[in-house]
Amino acid sequence: MSKEINPFELAQKQFDRVADMLDLDEEVRAFLRWPKKEFHVRIPVRMDNGELKIFDGYRVQHNDALGPHKGGLRFYQNETFDTVRALSLWMTWKCAVANVPLGGGKGGVVVDPTALSDREKERLLRGYARLLWKDFGPRTDVPAPDMGSNAQMMCWFMDEYSQLSGQYTPGVVTGKPVGAGGSLGRTQATGFGVVVCIREAMKKLGIDSKGTTAAIQGFGNVAQYTATNYIEKLKGIVKCVSCWDRIDKTSYTFYKADGIDPHFLMSITDQYGMIDKKLASENGYEILSGDAWRSLDVDVLIPAALEGQITLDNVNTISKQVKIIAEAANGPTTTEADEVIKKRNIFLIPDFLCNCGGVTCSYFESVQNDANFYWSEDEVLGKLDDKMSVAFNSVFGMAKERNVYMRDAAYMVAIQRVVTAMKLRGWV
Numbered sequence: 001m002s003k004e005i006n007p008f009e010l011a012q013k014q015f016d017r018v019a020d021m022l023d024l025d026e027e028v029r030a031f032l033r034w035p036k037k038e039f040h041v042r043i044p045v046r047m048d049n050g051e052l053k054i055f056d057g058y059r060v061q062h063n064d065a066l067g068p069h070k071g072g073l074r075f076y077q078n079e080t081f082d083t084v085r086a087l088s089l090w091m092t093w094k095c096a097v098a099n100v101p102l103g104g105g106k107g108g109v110v111v112d113p114t115a116l117s118d119r120e121k122e123r124l125l126r127g128y129a130r131l132l133w134k135d136f137g138p139r140t141d142v143p144a145p146d147m148g149s150n151a152q153m154m155c156w157f158m159d160e161y162s163q164l165s166g167q168y169t170p171g172v173v174t175g176k177p178v179g180a181g182g183s184l185g186r187t188q189a190t191g192f193g194v195v196v197c198i199r200e201a202m203k204k205l206g207i208d209s210k211g212t213t214a215a216i217q218g219f220g221n222v223a224q225y226t227a228t229n230y231i232e233k234l235k236g237i238v239k240c241v242s243c244w245d246r247i248d249k250t251s252y253t254f255y256k257a258d259g260i261d262p263h264f265l266m267s268i269t270d271q272y273g274m275i276d277k278k279l280a281s282e283n284g285y286e287i288l289s290g291d292a293w294r295s296l297d298v299d300v301l302i303p304a305a306l307e308g309q310i311t312l313d314n315v316n317t318i319s320k321q322v323k324i325i326a327e328a329a330n331g332p333t334t335t336e337a338d339e340v341i342k343k344r345n346i347f348l349i350p351d352f353l354c355n356c357g358g359v360t361c362s363y364f365e366s367v368q369n370d371a372n373f374y375w376s377e378d379e380v381l382g383k384l385d386d387k388m389s390v391a392f393n394s395v396f397g398m399a400k401e402r403n404v405y406m407r408d409a410a411y412m413v414a415i416q417r418v419v420t421a422m423k424l425r426g427w428v
């Protein structure tokens with residue numbers, strides 16, 4: 001997110017706006033505007049060259065009225081406490097809108113993971129787990145992969161926690177590899193869920209998905225499976241994806257007028273979502289500026305990389321052809337840009353609804369860990385489709401009933417569920 005946009009202020013602004021619309025009690029607001037617990041740790045790591053480096057790590061637990069705190073652990077060089085705070089609020093609303101019995105949390109380590117060897121990454125991850133393990137647990141707080149982290153890292157977390165607690169505890173973390181307590185379907189779950197939301201939105205808008213076009217920002221976990229599912233399930237065309245190029249220190253858009261081939265691009269993309277520019281260009285891809293994805297003539301725009309990507313400065317570059325913005329990333333749109341999107345009557349699928357497929361599948365993983373019984377991929381994705389469709393339709397129903405913007409409707413559904421649980425538990 002750019003320096004001027006503070007994501008925590010954005011998350012609080014979005015909440016305040018709906019709190020006003022719901023005429024929410026002052027005490028409840030005060031409770032929900034801030035996280036319940038916050039941790040800042042300094043993690044010492046012996047690097048491969050013998051040097052000792054200290055990394056800052058955060059974990060923020062926003063609300064656990066509906067169940068244990070839940071949310072990813074990011075490894076990102078520009079991480080800030082406020083970004084993690086914002087993301088922990090959004091996790092609370094995400095779990096509530098998905099209707100899974102979980103609360104909100106998020107973690108982050110200030111580090112460029114691409115600059116670490118695998119062994120350094122393991123030491124850093126285990127160091128983070130050692131400092132905070134008493135505040136994690138299957139009934140307390142359960143992390144998951146997020147930007148810059150992956151299934152292998154979750155497995156190290158699970159192992160460190162299990163060793164420290166003296167008990168094999170797969171449910172302390174989700175997004176683990178299949179074969180080490182992970183669930184089939186988790187890798188593609190977020191992108192799969194994004195496409196279920198787009199499918200449901202198209203049904204409501206009377207759009208036949210076949211042949212529709214999309215532009216995607218990013219090409220990491222979420223963007224990759226959004227692209228494959230958009231093409232395979234909706235029979236649509238993805239015109240571009242994009243990525244951050246850490247060698248050139250800039251971003252690029254990879255464009256093909258008749259549609260990209262995500263499987264080919266995945267074969268030339270590294271574990272951090274960086275596409276090989278040379279190989280792409282040799283295979284017929286046009287390499288455009290990092291901003292180009294936003295202004296293409298497409299039906300669906302899908303930010304799937306970072307916070308703060310659609311702002312007042314650039315929202316008017318969005319093509320008149322765009323009918324749907326599907327927010328696959330967390331917090332990609334500022335409140336000022338929201339006003340323009342509303343006026344232009346572009347249908348918005350808000351982030352914590354659009355990308356709740358990941359945490360919903362994480363919930364399925366916890367259920368399987370508790371039962372020590374594992375489901376087939378079809379079973380996982382079938383249940384995910386059902387839950388995502390219900391979540392989409394509950395928000396759409398609220399938007400119609402109250403005649404409000406989809407983001408406000410998603411907040412209304414989520415806040416009401418969280419506040420009901422808080423009241424039932426006697427917290428407010």
Ligand SMILES: NC(=O)C1=CN([C@@H]2O[C@H](COP(=O)(O)OP(=O)(O)OC[C@H]3O[C@@H](n4cnc5c(N)ncnc54)[C@H](O)[C@@H]3O)[C@@H](O)[C@H]2O)C=CC1
Pocket residue numbers: 145146147148149190217218219220221222223242243244245251252272273274290304305306307328329330355356358359
């Ligand atoms: N992985 C998951 O299950 C979930 C992720 N999210 C959110 O989705 C977004 C993406 O997450 P992942 O795909 O997991 O991350 P990732 O780390 O796998 O991929 C991030 C992608 O964004 C690209 N990128 C980074 N900076 C960029 C820039 N300035 N311009 C263009 N591209 C850029 C990277 O090159 C990479 O392709 C984040 O906002 C994350 O919080 C939300 C829900 C679940």
Ligand SMILES: O=C(O)CCC(=O)C(=O)O
Pocket residue numbers: 070071072073094142143144145146174175330355356358359360362
């Ligand atoms: O799978 C999870 O538990 C959380 C995923 C996440 O961090 C997110 O949805 O932003």
